[in-house]
Amino acid sequence: MPLFNFPSPNPNTFRKKPIPHICYGMYLRYYRHILAVYFAINEINENPNLLPNITLGYEIYDSCSYETKAVEGIFKLMSRKQDAIPSYQCSAKNVIAGVIGEFLSTSTYNMAQVTGIYRYPQISYGAQDPVLDDKSLFPSFFRMVPNDKTQYEAFVQLCLQFGWTWVGLVAVNDERSVQSCEEIKTELMKNGICVAYFEIISLTVLNGYQRAVDTIRQSTANVVIVYCSAVNFFSFIFTAQLSEISAKVFIIPTVLSAASDSISNSFFSVLNGSLLLSIHKGEIPGLKDFLYSVSPYTLPNDYFTAATWNSALRCLPVNATEFRKKFGPARNCTGKETLKIFDSSYDVNSFKITYAAYRAVYAFASALHDIFSSMQNKSVFMSYLKETFHPSMLNKYIRKVNFKTKSGEEFYFVNGSPAGQYDIMNWVIAPNQSIITTQVGSFLYTAPKGQQLFINKNKIMWNARFNQTPRSVCSESCPPGYWKATRKLEPICCYDCVSCSEGEISNSTDMEKCIMCAEDQWSNENRTMCISKTIDFLSYEDALGIALSVTAIFLSIVPLGLLGIFLKHSETAIVKANNRELSYILLLSLSLCSLCSLLFIGRPVALSCFFQQAAFGIIFAVAVSSILSKTITVVIAFSATKPGSRARKWVGSRVSTYLVSLGTFGEALICLIWFLCSPPFPDFDTSEKSEKMTLKCNEGSEFAFYCVMGYVGLLAALSFVVAFLARKLPDSFNEATYITFSMLVFFSVWISFIPAYLSTKGKYTVAVEIFAILASTAGLVSCIFAPKCYIIVIRPDLNTKEHLIGKKVNRYIVEPA
Secondary structure (H helix, E strand, O other), X not given: OOOEEEEEOOOOOOOOOOXXXXXXXEOHHHHHHHHHHHHHHHHHHHOOOOOOOOOOOOOOOOXXXXXXXXXXXXXXXHHOXXXXXXXXXXXXXXXXXXXXOOOOHHHXXXXXXXXXXXXXXXXXXXXXXXHHHOXXXXXXXXXXXXXXXXXXXXXXXXXXXXXXXXXXXXXXXXXXXXXXXXXXXXXXXXXXXXXXXXXXXXXXXXXXXXXXHHHHHHOOOOEEEEEOOHHHHHHHHHHHHHHOOOOOEEEEOHHHOOOHHHOOOOXXXXXXXXXEEEEOOEOOOOHHHHHHHXXXXXXXXXXXXXXXXXXXXXXXXXXXXXXXXXXXXXXXOOOOOOHHHHHHHOOOOOEOHHHHHHHHHHHHHHHHHHHHHHOOOHHHXXXXXXXXXOHHHHHHHHHXXXXXXXXXXXXXXXXXEXXXXXXXXXXXXXXXXXXXXXXXXXXXXXXXXXXXXXXXXXXXXOXXXXXXXXXXXXXXXXXXXXXXXXXXXXXXXXXXXXXXXXXXXXXXXXXXXXXXXXXXXXXXXXXXXXXXXXXXXXXXXXXXXXXXXXXXXXXXXXXXXXXXXXXXXXOOHHHHOOOHHHHHHHHHHHHHHHHHHHHHOOOOXXXXXXXXXXXXXXXXXXXXXXXXXXXXXXXXXXXXXXXXXXXHHHOOOOHHHHHHHHHHHHHHHHHHHHHHHOOOEEEEEOOOOOOEEEEEEEOOOHHHXXXXXXXXXXXXXXXXXXXXXXXXXXXXXXXXXXHHHHHHHHHHHHHHHHHHHHHOOOHHHHHHHHHHHHHHHHHHHHHHXXXXXXXXXXXXXXXXXXXXXXXXXXXXXXXOO
């Protein structure tokens, strides 16, 4: 175990035996680790329930925080001789059970290579290097502190807890620091945390620290994770203090747990408000009193105590002649000098590394007790222990060790290491410039996800330059209603906030994409929640609905008025010449055509949906069949005037009635099949991208709907063809010219209807259909009946048989010319 920090190598000429290195730089906290081992062994030896009839002893060598001194101590322990002889044990006085140490990973690594050869169990109380977990390299190595990798998750959880997604990494260019930072970077990026920079401090460059500090100053990241040894960390912080960088939150790994209390406030202010992951603290009941009772008088033959008093208090007992020869002249101690005078320099109520050293002794004792308990004959075991015991036998018992300390904490190994448990400390400089280290949380690696980290945010005191919890993001959070659009060629944490499109929402901050609202819902104005769409339909209250209703009623009255005129003048030549019955049917059906458009206005219900398409199809079928019958009647009447024509027998027959009935029956049959198989029904049209959804009639079967429309179109096409062919028949019997023109108007309206219908949305599709019905109805009325009404009402002098016949004769007289 180290007591001093630095060895002073002596020159070696290789002509004589080298002089041992001289250690200097005594560290008071290291002495406390040694006293914790003394205290634990005394407790165990006084405990009748733990290792009864067995006394534990110890040999401690100062490693001087130096690898060669640590290995030298291992060989001395194994050979039991001050001049170490590898592979030989030169004393059988006591039995070695195992090795405790070292504190530093570098020294521990070299020690474990030696102990692993002989399978001596070794328990380190401070080494954290992950490579020591490799059981193929270090089969008998254990440790009382978790390895470094378990704290990587703590870094991630801390950043996530405070919303820090833009952090910097700083490492020294040694293999372990760089590799650890690479692994930390990977873990951060896995959890959506971006690394603003990864600065590696080159120790071979004069201004290596300054370059890293300049990078930190220029970066917008307010959080910096520093991973390096304690010596390099102090040099880095000293440079940062001299450069007076703005406030940053430094997250510092457990490698500084033992050194954190020695930081001077003269260059600590740059760390004000930072966070440290510390080795878990524990209580050791009675150790505080033991520490205060220790002195060179209570431990007169202890080298470490004498060295501590000589270095820290500059005194030695009067009778400590051997120590005086070794350390040189020193004043006489009064016996009142105790460690109590150093209370202000370190906490003696809870312990970190000291607690680990204390538990290391108990781990060995518990394993030895398990071996002892497994033997039924204890006397046989005692002789067995002295003659055939080898430390390697203890390994399997150490792996299974499980005990509780006096403070009640349970301990056990997982693959040679304890559960990853850390205390999160907040470093603060008080107004009187004293340093306050406060525990503000904890981290337990083995806890379930989401329960590993505990933070009391109210206890954290950030740097005074931060008015609130520090922010460290590349881009500010996107509020609800926006989504994160990543910038090209930049980390995912750098993004622009883009508003959600219509019909989409984001109901929390920093959403990766917007959520599409359901079909019957729409986004509110702020795009933060989906609200039910308003129901829209062509109602009688709408201005458009009123206009179409008035137009439909007017256009239904016009044919009825014309019907009245025709009935009043039913015996006139022009009415009789054009099949009065068909004209009456046509006028009545055209009036109904206009009225059927009213079924399309108002809130659609099952009954209105059921009848609107049927009424439209059947009534139009009647109208167009009447026109077709009128045209065919004209053709029959003209053909009957020719000598020897067989058409005479059809004149005066019920052919027109049959044609109208047949045309109407076909449409009615299609509608009947449609309604039986897949009738129309009220439905919401949610395809329109707006805050409204249209309530309209769903045709049920689109094929049946097109059949109805197609059948009317077929009748209209036949009417057009027949009328076109009969357009040059004598005028006295012929209205084919007007029918031809009316069919052209009819086709123009309905052909224009198709693109207009497909291009409109919502209730306007219904309005387009109504307009087509009214326009085609108006076209038929005006084209077929307007000329006749003109003669009947305005020019009754032309409404005579003689005039019609004269007109005919004149036409035949003029034509040959």
